Amino acid sequence: MGSTTIKDVLISLTALLIFPGGLFLLLVSLAYEWVDRKLLARMQNRVGPRWFQPMADTIKLLAKEEIVPDAVDASLFIGLPIVALAGVLTAAIYMPFPGLPPIGSFPGDLIVTVFLLSLVTICLGLAGANTLDRFSLVGATRTLTQLFAYEAPFLLALLGPAFVARSWEISEIISYTDGRWLLITQPFGFIVAVIGLIGKLEIPPLDAPEAETEIVAGALTEYSGRGLALFRLAKGVALVLGLTLIAAFYLGGVATPLLFLVKTLALLLVIVGIHALFTRLRIDQTVGLWWKYGTLLVLVQWLGIIIWQGVMI
Amino acid sequence: MSEVGKRESFTIPIGPQHPALKEPEHFLISVDGEIVTDAVVRLGYAHRGIEKAVESRTWVQSLYMLERICGICSHIHAMAYCLGVEQLAGVEVPPRAQAIRVLVAELERIHSHLLWFGVSAHEAGFDTLFMYTWRDREKVMDLLEGFSGNRVNYSVNVLGGVKFDIDDAQAIAIREAVSFLEERTHHYLDVVTKDTMFLQRTRGIGVMTRSQAEVLGTVGPTARASNVYREIRVEAPYAAYDKYPVKIILDNRGDLEARFVVRLTELFESYRIILEILETLPDGDLTTRIPRRIKAGETVSRVEAPRGELFYFIKSNGSDTPERIRARTPTICNMMSVMKLLVGHQLADVPMILAGIDPCFSCNDRMVALNRGRNKEQLLTWEALRQYGIDYYKRRSD
Amino acid sequence: MKFGTMLGDLTISLFSKPSTERYPFERSETPERLRGLLIWHPEKCIGCGLCAKDCPAGALDVIVLDKESKKYQLRYYPDRCIFCGQCVYSCRQGCLEMSNEKWELAALDRSAFEIIYGECLENE
Ligand code: SF4
Numbered sequence: 001m002g003s004t005t006i007k008d009v010l011i012s013l014t015a016l017l018i019f020p021g022g023l024f025l026l027l028v029s030l031a032y033e034w035v036d037r038k039l040l041a042r043m044q045n046r047v048g049p050r051w052f053q054p055m056a057d058t059i060k061l062l063a064k065e066e067i068v069p070d071a072v073d074a075s076l077f078i079g080l081p082i083v084a085l086a087g088v089l090t091a092a093i094y095m096p097f098p099g100l101p102p103i104g105s106f107p108g109d110l111i112v113t114v115f116l117l118s119l120v121t122i123c124l125g126l127a128g129a130n131t132l133d134r135f136s137l138v139g140a141t142r143t144l145t146q147l148f149a150y151e152a153p154f155l156l157a158l159l160g161p162a163f164v165a166r167s168w169e170i171s172e173i174i175s176y177t178d179g180r181w182l183l184i185t186q187p188f189g190f191i192v193a194v195i196g197l198i199g200k201l202e203i204p205p206l207d208a209p210e211a212e213t214e215i216v217a218g219a220l221t222e223y224s225g226r227g228l229a230l231f232r233l234a235k236g237v238a239l240v241l242g243l244t245l246i247a248a249f250y251l252g253g254v255a256t257p258l259l260f261l262v263k264t265l266a267l268l269l270v271i272v273g274i275h276a277l278f279t280r281l282r283i284d285q286t287v288g289l290w291w292k293y294g295t296l297l298v299l300v301q302w303l304g305i306i307i308w309q310g311v312m313i
Numbered sequence: 314m315s316e317v318g319k320r321e322s323f324t325i326p327i328g329p330q331h332p333a334l335k336e337p338e339h340f341l342i343s344v345d346g347e348i349v350t351d352a353v354v355r356l357g358y359a360h361r362g363i364e365k366a367v368e369s370r371t372w373v374q375s376l377y378m379l380e381r382i383c384g385i386c387s388h389i390h391a392m393a394y395c396l397g398v399e400q401l402a403g404v405e406v407p408p409r410a411q412a413i414r415v416l417v418a419e420l421e422r423i424h425s426h427l428l429w430f431g432v433s434a435h436e437a438g439f440d441t442l443f444m445y446t447w448r449d450r451e452k453v454m455d456l457l458e459g460f461s462g463n464r465v466n467y468s469v470n471v472l473g474g475v476k477f478d479i480d481d482a483q484a485i486a487i488r489e490a491v492s493f494l495e496e497r498t499h500h501y502l503d504v505v506t507k508d509t510m511f512l513q514r515t516r517g518i519g520v521m522t523r524s525q526a527e528v529l530g531t532v533g534p535t536a537r538a539s540n541v542y543r544e545i546r547v548e549a550p551y552a553a554y555d556k557y558p559v560k561i562i563l564d565n566r567g568d569l570e571a572r573f574v575v576r577l578t579e580l581f582e583s584y585r586i587i588l589e590i591l592e593t594l595p596d597g598d599l600t601t602r603i604p605r606r607i608k609a610g611e612t613v614s615r616v617e618a619p620r621g622e623l624f625y626f627i628k629s630n631g632s633d634t635p636e637r638i639r640a641r642t643p644t645i646c647n648m649m650s651v652m653k654l655l656v657g658h659q660l661a662d663v664p665m666i667l668a669g670i671d672p673c674f675s676c677n678d679r680m681v682a683l684n685r686g687r688n689k690e691q692l693l694t695w696e697a698l699r700q701y702g703i704d705y706y707k708r709r710s711d
Numbered sequence: 712m713k714f715g716t717m718l719g720d721l722t723i724s725l726f727s728k729p730s731t732e733r734y735p736f737e738r739s740e741t742p743e744r745l746r747g748l749l750i751w752h753p754e755k756c757i758g759c760g761l762c763a764k765d766c767p768a769g770a771l772d773v774i775v776l777d778k779e780s781k782k783y784q785l786r787y788y789p790d791r792c793i794f795c796g797q798c799v800y801s802c803r804q805g806c807l808e809m810s811n812e813k814w815e816l817a818a819l820d821r822s823a824f825e826i827i828y829g830e831c832l833e834n835e
């Protein structure tokens with residue numbers, strides 16, 4: 001009995017800290033960041049960074065001095081990036097991450113996962129509100145405004161597949177979606193999910209909360225060194241997990257690592273394309289977009305699903 | 314600025330160090346939520362005292378000093394100065410030299426407008442457009458480098474003419490690049506007038522009516538986008554513009570989109586003039602002799618810089634150095650319109666509206682005296698000014 | 712009204728070479744008229760000093776070593792030079808020329824910024 005518990009703990013720890021969560025996930029997220037930047041550069045007819053650039057950036061930031069401004073609550077200032085990163089890393093446990101079945105699962109883990117992903121944004125908003133910097137404050141306000149705008153439609157979009165799979169457990173949903181391209185039956189849900197991910201990660205064109213030309217770096221203006229590196233990592237991980245989730249739900253599942261790679265990268269290409277193609281939206285336009293079109297699309301989708309289910313029965 | 318402080322509103326400082334403005338200028342934007350309620354500008358961080366400095370240089374040396382007022386429109390500054398000095402000295406510049414001056418001025422306008430186009434796309438968060446316009450702008454830069462030997466301060470002008478001639482190889486290169494750019498400009502015009510997302514950021518934003526534009530004293534494309542008939546190349550043709558007439562581009566909408574459209578449409582005029590000059594370049598000398606001492610007198614020289622009217626006042630006392638030179642640059646005329654337009658807009662529109670006038674901050678650091686009707690003139694001697702500076706910083710450090 | 716008007720550009724770029732030049736690994740040809748380091752040809756120099764007089768940056772000194780045998784020295788300070796080309800234009804004798812090859816002038820040592828043309832004449 002005792003030995004099995006130790007073994008269990010060891011396995012869990014490995015899963016959490018090294019593979020597939022933890023270290024491995026961090027490396028994958030850096031690789032995805034590189035693909036993101038490289039693709040964007042190539043679309044803009046530039047050369048783009050070399051493969052180790054994101055890693056070099058992170059290491060450099062980690063090694064740098066972290067300046068804690070006078071007027072902040074120091075423990076919050078230092079703690080928030082750690083919470084953000086820990087949150088997304090935890091979310092990885094319930095994910096079919098590199099094409100493997102999730103390590104942990106329980107009924108309702110989908111909701112927990114989505115909220116763990118939102119934790120990054122909330123931490124970001126709090127981090128901005130924690131400082132007295134005027135750019136940060138505006139950034140934090142915008143971050144939280146945007147969070148309230150996309151969160152509901154995004155969640156609804158992810159619940160679409162859950163509804164047809166009749167389960168709120170990720171492992172069960174993916175066993176249902178495996179091989180079934182819900183993209184075809186639920187196209188609106190897919191669109192909202194992808195745009196929701198863009199909004200969640202504040203990728204242009206929905207990057208009003210950190211619009212460089214207006215408010216410098218938004219909520220992260222005061223962050224330097226380690227805190228900034230951790231926030232960047234957290235965002236990178238959230239991107240990978242978000243891609244995984246959407247690919248698993250809408251693109252016919254990610255049953256093997258190869259499928260995972262192909263599908264998430266294809267999704268990434270779409271997101272980079274949107275990034276390159278559109279002008280940044282103002283925050284009022286972003287919110288308008290969500291409430292006017294995003295919510296409407298999801299509701300139409302849901303109506304469709306419900307009617308379809310009714311017909312089937 | 315203290316007035317703003319008193320109201321205790323939430324103020325956002327933009328500059329002197331800020332990623333939206335790569336140049337040192339300070340804007341204090343008061344906001345209510347996301348809406349701008351007041352805007353104050355403070356200029357003068359890059360004051361270099363060029364106008365004073367030229368007084369201790371010869372006429373020839375001053376040319377290069379003045380060329381460096383602005384890195385983007387360096388040629389037009391040198392040209393305005395040369396035209397003025399030549400007028401004072403009473404020399405006639407050969408027509409070929411005048412045509413080449415105009416040619417380079419138009420190339421410079423292309424490069425300046427494309428540069429601005431990219432920057433304002435970046436302000437709007439459309440980096441892709443930024444990258445593409447700057448890539449294409451490289452073509453003009455290459456032309457200018459090939460023609461004059463330098464990318465930025467071309468130093469094409471000398472007093473009495475120009476230094477460089479156009480040969481066949483140059484002409485071919487220019488024609489090729491111009492036809493490429495023409496095609497690209499059509500495409501860009503398409504983007505700024507049709508792209509829904511981009512239009513969301515430009516259409517109906519920062520509207521300046523014609524009467525506002527006139528009252529605020531705007532110049533150049535900013536004024537023309539509000540349907541103000543103001544274009545020195547048309548109203549008072551200088552150099553060779555009387556032989557190569559320019560069509561004025563106007564727009565009556567007065568918003569940001571109009572400013573994009575006016576500037577991009579102006580590019581087509583520039584392309585046309587360049588090709589026309591290449592066709593009908595008059596033969597003859599490139600320079601004429603000009604005395605080292607310029608006859609005493611004063612004159613005014615006005616040219617149309619890419620950003621609007623550039624005005625030079627030149628005074629000579631008959632020696633080999635200028636007595637007084639005063640440049641009035643277009644940005645300083647346009648700056649006040651921005652402060653007016655910002656009020657009531659979203660914070661997110663601030664960089665766009667500011668970029669809409671194509672601000673050039675190195676041009677901007679000229680002195681302005683506001684006459685508020687008090688008519689009290691103040692004249693400070695050099696010593697008094699120095700003492701004032703010392704006292705000022707002493708007070709600051711206390 | 713259109714969405715994504717630049718999609719064509721993006722697709723073309725994605726499958727073509729970046730337009731960035733990978734300097735210093737690859738370099739495009741410098742134009743013939745490029746204004747690089749100033750070169751002095753002493754043969755025709757008459758020591759009039761016009762080049763130094765007109766130089767806006769004070770980057771030139773003409774030193775008369777021996778008026779009889781027309782020996783002059785040109786001191787040139789590339790760090791002050793603004794590469795305007797006025798000296799080349801001012802010299803009636805055509806002694807001055809700007810190189811289109813020597814333009815990478817950064818150096819760690821100040822001595823690179825004081826070029827004394829015509830030193831050898833002194834030794835003769
Ligand atoms: S190029 Fe201009 S700055 Fe340089 S030495 Fe000649 S005159 Fe002086």
Ligand code: SF4
Pocket residue numbers: 755756757758759760761762763773801802803804805806807
């Ligand atoms: S201007 Fe020419 S001739 Fe006169 S000193 Fe200079 S290099 Fe010699």
